[in-house]
Amino acid sequence: MSTRTGRHGSALPWELARETARDLGRSCGPGGRRREPLADALGGVLAEDLRARIASPAYDAAAMDGYAVAGPGPWTVRARVLAGERHTLTLSPGEAVEIATGARVPEGTGAVLPYERAERHADALTGTVRPGRHVRRRGEETPEGATVLPAGTVVTPAVLGLAASLAHDHLPVHRPRVRAVVSGDELVRAGVPAPGAVRDAIGPMLPGLVAAGGGVLTSVRDVPDGFGALVSALADTGDESVVVVCGASSKGPADHLRGALTELGAAVLVDGVRCRPGHPQLLARLAGEQRPGPVVVGLPGNPGAALAAALTLLLPLLRAMTGRADREAGRAARYPLGGHVSAHETDTRLVAVRVAEDRACPVGHDRPASLRGAAAADALAVLPPDWRGGDVELLWLPG
Ligand SMILES: Nc1nc2c(c(=O)[nH]1)N[C@H]1C(S)=C(S)[C@@H](COP(=O)(O)OP(=O)(O)OC[C@H]3O[C@@H](n4cnc5c(N)ncnc54)[C@H](O)[C@@H]3O)O[C@H]1N2
Numbered sequence: 001m002s003t004r005t006g007r008h009g010s011a012l013p014w015e016l017a018r019e020t021a022r023d024l025g026r027s028c029g030p031g032g033r034r035r036e037p038l039a040d041a042l043g044g045v046l047a048e049d050l051r052a053r054i055a056s057p058a059y060d061a062a063a064m065d066g067y068a069v070a071g072p073g074p075w076t077v078r079a080r081v082l083a084g085e086r087h088t089l090t091l092s093p094g095e096a097v098e099i100a101t102g103a104r105v106p107e108g109t110g111a112v113l114p115y116e117r118a119e120r121h122a123d124a125l126t127g128t129v130r131p132g133r134h135v136r137r138r139g140e141e142t143p144e145g146a147t148v149l150p151a152g153t154v155v156t157p158a159v160l161g162l163a164a165s166l167a168h169d170h171l172p173v174h175r176p177r178v179r180a181v182v183s184g185d186e187l188v189r190a191g192v193p194a195p196g197a198v199r200d201a202i203g204p205m206l207p208g209l210v211a212a213g214g215g216v217l218t219s220v221r222d223v224p225d226g227f228g229a230l231v232s233a234l235a236d237t238g239d240e241s242v243v244v245v246c247g248a249s250s251k252g253p254a255d256h257l258r259g260a261l262t263e264l265g266a267a268v269l270v271d272g273v274r275c276r277p278g279h280p281q282l283l284a285r286l287a288g289e290q291r292p293g294p295v296v297v298g299l300p301g302n303p304g305a306a307l308a309a310a311l312t313l314l315l316p317l318l319r320a321m322t323g324r325a326d327r328e329a330g331r332a333a334r335y336p337l338g339g340h341v342s343a344h345e346t347d348t349r350l351v352a353v354r355v356a357e358d359r360a361c362p363v364g365h366d367r368p369a370s371l372r373g374a375a376a377a378d379a380l381a382v383l384p385p386d387w388r389g390g391d392v393e394l395l396w397l398p399g
């Protein structure tokens with residue numbers, strides 16, 4: 001993939017940068033494959049078709065509370081069967097058992113007569129029911145061995161429930177593995193920072209941001225400011241498909257990301273994006289021995305700018321890797337924008353907004369160094385440089 005350049009130096013227009021990230025994500029594919037316990041598979045992408053290990057329903061079962069009956073009425077009630085109860089009952093015509101929804105019906109059951117339609121005096125039962133009614137037959141929904149979902153499906157809560165109901169304990173899933181490198185000598189991880197020190201505010205955002213793209217953050221490594229430290233942190237290859245670098249993205253004396261990428265022979269695909277906040281962001285691919293190495297996403301050090309950049313490059317990359325971007329194409333709703341905001345002359349503006357009554361309203365406090373606006377917002381509204389009012393695209397902030 002070649003580097004795309006824009007008219008304004010090497011920085012790309014925002015939309016083109018996002019599309020570049022998506023294209024790269026599609027070409028990378030969904031990342032490493034692992035066999036995960038169900039509890040850990042959420043958000044992954046099925047690596048194989050999901051097949052039914054058992055039929056569904058697994059046995060002939062009552063679909064209503066009432067009476068399993070055989071033949072036409074009247075019937076004699078012989079017993080009571082609750083869900084989960086093991087039994088070897090067989091009904092002959094004229095016989096019935098009282099039965100709970102989900103319980104296995106006796107051999108010979110022709111229908112289930114719901115309580116509401118039944119009249120019972122001691123063991124004598126009358127009522128009308130069509131043959132076959134309210135009995136869920138074994139395999140009528142899904143026969144054993146049937147394919148219920150294709151490989152590539154995103155594992156949602158419903159997929160986990162379905163997999164469990166079809167007797168799976170593990171699922172083979174693809175999930176991009178992502179590691180983070182956080183640079184900045186001034187950063188501290190806990191407590192009240194001393195004068196001149198700053199609490200790391202990007203590290204805590206990363207697990208949720210990566211998960212929103214369907215990836216998993218495997219590690220966060222702090223590196224001191226310095227060319228050598230950054231080069232060795234980047235070169236330290238594991239099985240990750242993406243490396244996120246926080247800070248060191250600008251042009252200051254301690255900003256070594258570009259130099260480190262050059263040193264490592266990386267192909268830089270995006271070198272700056274024409275958006276506010278978040279312009280010093282970067283997308284590159286490290287060279288590998290036989291095939292291309294991991295993708296590098298550079299996020300600016302200012303935390304609000306880092307979040308805007310993550311929504312511009314990191315999430316589109318991960319969502320394209322996991323097939324989410326294509327499935328969701330065309331679903332993006334546009335909203336009218338209230339408040340007093342105007343477009344930037346040359347760059348796309350990303351504005352923190354709350355959405356109420358189908359209208360987006362700026363919340364303020366969304367300067368590059370602040371997360372206060374984003375934390376109170378539902379989304380970032382996208383204002384291209386030619387925006388002159390009218391509905392805007394929203395980038396929803398991960399919940
Ligand atoms: N001459 C120029 N200076 C700057 C430019 C520019 O284009 N030309 N761009 C500005 C913009 S925009 C941003 S954003 C920052 C990006 O800086 P870096 O990515 O190089 O990051 P640092 O210089 O290390 O830090 C900037 C700022 O952010 C704070 N920071 C860094 N990491 C974290 C973190 N994990 N958590 C919280 N805060 C963090 C750091 O302390 C600095 O205050 O460059 C501008 N300058």
Ligand code: MOO
Nearest residue numbers: 277278279305368
């Ligand atoms: O655009 Mo920087 O990334 O805003 O402070």
